Amino acid sequence: MKRMAIVGNHALSYGALLSRVQVIAAYPITPQTQVVELLSEMCADGTLKAEFVKVESEHSAMAAVMGASASGARAFTATSSQGLALMHEVLHWVTGARLPVVMGNINRAFGPPWSIWTEQTDSLSQRDTGWMQIYAQDNQEVLDSVILAYKVSEQLLLPTMVVLDAFFLSHTSEPVEIPDQEKVDEFLPPYENKYILNPDAPHAFGGLTNPEWYMELRYKIHKAHEEALDLIEKEGREFEKMFGRYYGLVDPYKVDDAETVLVAVSTAASTARHAVDLLREKGKKVGLLRIRVFRPFPYAKIKEILSNARKVIVLDRNLSPGAGGIIASEVRGALANLRNHPPVLSYIMGLGGRDITTKHIMELFEEAEKMEEGKDIIWKGVKL
């Protein structure tokens, strides 16, 4: 084990290296470029024995890793924002074909107007593609999540997206423990799939399926997601035994006696943890629920943790125009079937990479103290 200062982008690259990926196809886009740069160097100097396929677009990148995965190779790619949007068609195809591809996505706001800064709308708008989605809050979690993603994806034949904030992780240098290759090999066995493209044993894949059977295949995809809820936690514990770090579906902090609980993802959740500590010092009963895995959506965990709160605040650094915060809408959905559920205050903030500071988050808790009822949408910091 080696401790090194690396940026979040390189944490993705090291995650792919240690997972011994066999095929990489990617197209560079700010702020993801460093991921591909380091992987191409690793392939060129022989550190990583993988096929690096140069492509002319993200659509082709995803198509190439889809083909690689279908032929039995462990495949990896990474992108951001417009690049992810261009992959959209193939994302659905990868899920339908039950291919355990893992990709990194650096959250970046959509243009126009042109932006290179963080916002979760790019990955959240791929919510219904059937990809599992993991949102990391530090560079260690980025690296570890790539390894964990392959472990879970390959057992269930579902793809996973490991998601991180532009700049706040992608370009931030911080200490990361790089696990030993032998230990990763012990945790993550080689990818094996009996349903592969093989000219010596021909099969038909993805052909026209009439209404008699299509629904059953979708049902099985959903069931695999339900299985993932248990498997992610089980593999998280196995990972902890070997590497000393646990990752689950959600990451609750000081929620047991909390009257107000804030729900957030990614680096905003990390900042919120600091805010919770400062407010606890002042005697405020506040807590944090970080959602780490957004798909499959951990309904049971969220209901269990939030049912004890008097108020729930959801911080969304994303927007579904005409509806509001995407995570807030899912959280409200999770709570709706509880008999007495707490009111939900839905905040939109930090779009296009606008900073979300500890002070901002403390203000959310202070505002919530004065509000007795939930609110469908509250804009924080808009200058209009």
Place this chain on the structure above:
Amino acid sequence: MIEIRFHGRGGQGTVVASKILADALTRDGKYIQAFPEFGVERRGAPVAAFARISDTKIWPRHKIYEPDHIVILDPTLIGAVPLLDGLKPGGWILVNTKKKPSELGFPEQYRVATVDATRIALKYRLGSAASPIVNTAMVGAFARVIPVVKLETLLDAIEEGVPIKPKENRAAAQEAYNSVIMEG
């Protein structure tokens, strides 16, 4: 936790300076976040970089608005950019300049240190004569003024972390460490 803001101009190696610091502190077993002002850099334009340093895991993840100390890699930024914004009283201002700290006229509530990093960079031929790269000299001076990292660790991190002239960069950092003037 200590929070530091670096001010420089595009091309001086401000971002690399914060990365070298991250590497050195990581080697010392500390926690650090080092990150650039997130924008599109242009040569000569004012740039900033940030570092948080701690003995324990660091949770806040946003830009630094109230730094404990600031480091100025280019003296022509004084008066051109609001360098002291949010700087906490008692904090160090480390400046690359030929002048003595008392000649800079900073408010009395701050401690001031100066080092002629441009001269040192030129001496070791770091960058070009027209645009010397002062980052390694500045982190050398930094290690003296704000003793959060062992000098030896820093020198090793420089030697292994710079893209070219490892020995010269190491020597520049050592010379800056020895020659920085501290008042306050």
